[in-house]
Amino acid sequence: MNYDDLIASMTPEIYTNIKRAVELGKWPNGIKLNDEQRETCMQAVITYESQNLNREKRSGYIYNTKKNVSNFDQLDSQVDSDTQIIDFK
Numbered sequence: 762m763n764y765d766d767l768i769a770s771m772t773p774e775i776y777t778n779i780k781r782a783v784e785l786g787k788w789p790n791g792i793k794l795n796d797e798q799r800e801t802c803m804q805a806v807i808t809y810e811s812q813n814l815n816r817e818k819r820s821g822y823i824y825n826t827k828k829n830v831s832n833f834d835q836l837d838s839q840v841d842s843d844t845q846i847i848d849f850k
Contacts, residue, residue: 771805
């Protein structure tokens with residue numbers, strides 16, 4: 762079974778358990794996820810969500826109130842004066 766088949770066979774319950782394991786850093790039985798497991802599970806959650814959920818329901822979705830902002834320069838010009846943009850460079 763390849764990765765795509767594995768994701769396609771995930772049930773909503775499996776997805777929920779894997780997502781919760783990533784959030785808490787441990788499996789439902791209490792065993793901690795190691796770094797490799799956490800990375801693999803995060804990728805599985807992202808892939809599952811991209812194939813099965815609307816954009817608004819996906820992890821990390823941020824509602825954009827601005828229309829068609831294609832780059833950060835345009836965003837800077839559209840942001841309200843009381844909003845602070847944090848640059849993570």
